[in-house]
Every structure is written in structure tokens, then in C-alpha cells.
Amino acid sequence: MANKEVITSQPKKKQGNWWLILSVILLTVLPLIFIKGDFQGADGEAKELITEIQPNYKPWFEPLFEPASGEIESLLFASQAALGAGFIGYVIGFYKGRNN
Amino acid sequence: MNTRLKNRICLGLMAGLSCFMIIFSPTPAYAMHIAEGFLPVTWAIFWWVVTIPFLIFGFKSLSRITKDNPELKLLLALSGAFGFVLSALKIPSVTGSCSHPTGMGLGAILFGPSVMAVLGSLVLLFQSVLLAHGGLTTLGANAFSMAIVGPWVAFVVYRLIILSGKEKLAIFCGASLGNLATYVVTSMQLAIVFPAVEGGVMASFIKFASIFAITQIPLAISEGFLTVLVWNWLQSYAINELQTLKLLKNQP
Numbered sequence: 001m002a003n004k005e006v007i008t009s010q011p012k013k014k015q016g017n018w019w020l021i022l023s024v025i026l027l028t029v030l031p032l033i034f035i036k037g038d039f040q041g042a043d044g045e046a047k048e049l050i051t052e053i054q055p056n057y058k059p060w061f062e063p064l065f066e067p068a069s070g071e072i073e074s075l076l077f078a079s080q081a082a083l084g085a086g087f088i089g090y091v092i093g094f095y096k097g098r099n100n
Numbered sequence: 101m102n103t104r105l106k107n108r109i110c111l112g113l114m115a116g117l118s119c120f121m122i123i124f125s126p127t128p129a130y131a132m133h134i135a136e137g138f139l140p141v142t143w144a145i146f147w148w149v150v151t152i153p154f155l156i157f158g159f160k161s162l163s164r165i166t167k168d169n170p171e172l173k174l175l176l177a178l179s180g181a182f183g184f185v186l187s188a189l190k191i192p193s194v195t196g197s198c199s200h201p202t203g204m205g206l207g208a209i210l211f212g213p214s215v216m217a218v219l220g221s222l223v224l225l226f227q228s229v230l231l232a233h234g235g236l237t238t239l240g241a242n243a244f245s246m247a248i249v250g251p252w253v254a255f256v257v258y259r260l261i262i263l264s265g266k267e268k269l270a271i272f273c274g275a276s277l278g279n280l281a282t283y284v285v286t287s288m289q290l291a292i293v294f295p296a297v298e299g300g301v302m303a304s305f306i307k308f309a310s311i312f313a314i315t316q317i318p319l320a321i322s323e324g325f326l327t328v329l330v331w332n333w334l335q336s337y338a339i340n341e342l343q344t345l346k347l348l349k350n351q352p
Contacts, residue, residue: 015332015336017332020325020328021329023322023325024322024326027318027319027321027322027325028192028322031192031193031194031318035192035194035195035196036196037192037195037196037197038196039196039197050138050290053294053295053296053297053304057138057294059135059136059137060140061137061235061236062137063136063232063235064236065230065232067232077188077190078188080184080187080188080226080231081185081188081189083181083184084182084183084184084185084188085181085185087178087181088178088181088182088185091175091178091181092330092333092334094174095338095341096336096337098337
């Protein structure tokens, strides 16, 4: 019985995947609960810090295209994540189906 | 009951430490990519010149891998997709601001760091063109930190720890430290260009790096966990591909 499993894949042992997922969720949620911050996305603040150190600095190049609003930006970020995650799901599913 | 008490103490300590960090960190932290136009022309060109050889080398090893082992294409694309997802996720951190992981560790550990120079640069290109996140002029510098130094650190750390035989620990540490290294390099790149009035480059570097490091620590840990998660899946379902990769690595 065990032999068959060894041929197709690693012998089944606990990998602790749920603990990994839970840890990531906790690491993400705990700061939101315990910390008072504005959770700004950070690039704007980077520019502020640079202009604080060197007030005369003028950026010499502007982005060619900027998302029209925060909503459009989050749409693009969500699409990026969805495309990537969908593809990962496809590959893992493909590998899993092939094994069965 | 004892472990429960321990857990509570741990949680309390974490919360306390987090509050401490918030109260005593005067400047908010920020994401890793250097914004468009925020490196002077000479430095922008300098980082492009440094990055291009790695890109050429990366393209060569990419085409070699896909030619010799076409069955690995899917796994290669998976490594790219992993970076694509993770760098889209802006995650809140203990400093009260958001940053995002890089997702470069997985591919660096599976295929070696040179391939990631190409895959990471593609992610950065996408974000700078469509999202105004990072920039074209600063792409050289951003690619150097995220797509070159990060993967190399991940790869070397993985290779060192794997000697002890602890594979998952090696993957976790590789992915996490690769993530942190990216931010250290970005701080350095910014510090060189924008030295503090008092104390110069070093003072500026310490300022940038201390902010970056604290924001990035929980994200680096998350990235380590997620990389191990995908690795677990691969080990369960794609053991053949992993074997092929092991053979590739043993070739000169």
C-alpha cells in the first residue's frame, strides 16, 4: 500500500501547510489590529523623505502612464495578483491531476 | 495550559514591541521601488549598465533551460507567476505602513539566480509601465536590487543551509533573507544619491535601512512561509521536475 505512494510522490507526511497559511494571515492581520497607522502605500512617502533630505531635488522624468485613480490602480494590482494566482493554481492542478 | 500561557506572553510581547516601534519611529517607511525620475541621470545610467550583463546572462540560461528541458517550462512560468503575485500584494506591516514581498526566492532556489534577473525585471517593467510603481529610468536600479541581489542572496543562503540537510529551513531562510537583502540594497542606492546633511552616506544609509528592515521583517517571514508552501506542493505533485532540477544543478 505504501509502495504505490512512494512511486508517484513523496510518502504522505504532514507538511503543515495550514499552519503556514495561518501564520501568513496572522502576520498580515495583527499589525492592522495592534498598530495605529495610516498604512499608506509607500512610494509617495519615499518621495517625501528624499525631498526632506535634499529639498532642491527635482525628478527629471515623469511616468508615461499613471492609473487615473486609486480605484483603477487597485484594479490593475488585483488583475496582476489574479493572473499570477490563477496561473499558479493551473500549474499545481495540472501537476496534481497528472499524478492521479 | 502552559503553552497557552506562553502563547499569550508571546502575543503580548509582539504587540508591545510593535507599539514601541510605532511610537519611536518618526518617519514612515515606504515600498521598495525607487520612483520614476528619483535617481539622477548618471546614477540611473550607472545601474542600467550594471544590470544589463546580468540580463544578457539570464536570457542565455533561460533559453538553455527551455531548450534542454522543455518540460521545465511550466515550472519556470510558475516561478515567474509567484513573483508576479507576491509583488502585487501590498501588505500592512508593524511600522503602520505597507510594503510588498518580492517572490524572487522560489525561482532563485529552483532554477538559480541568473534566470530571475529576467523574470524579476519583467515584473518590474509591468509595474512601472502600467502602475506607475517604480519607473523606467530607475528600472536598472530596481532590477539590480530585486532581480539580481535578492535572488543571489536567496540562492547562496539556501545552498549554505542545505548543507545541514534541513531543506525547508534552507528555503525559508533563503526566501526571507533574499527579500530583506533587496531592501538593504535599495537603501544603499538611495543613501549614495541622497546623503544626509550631517553624517553623509552612512548616516543616510542607517536611516533608510533601519526603516526598511523593520517594515520588511514580517513581510520577509511571510514570504518565507509562502515559498515553503509552494515548495510543499511541488514536492507532493511535481517530484519529477524537482529531480530534473537537481540533476541540472549537479552538472558543471
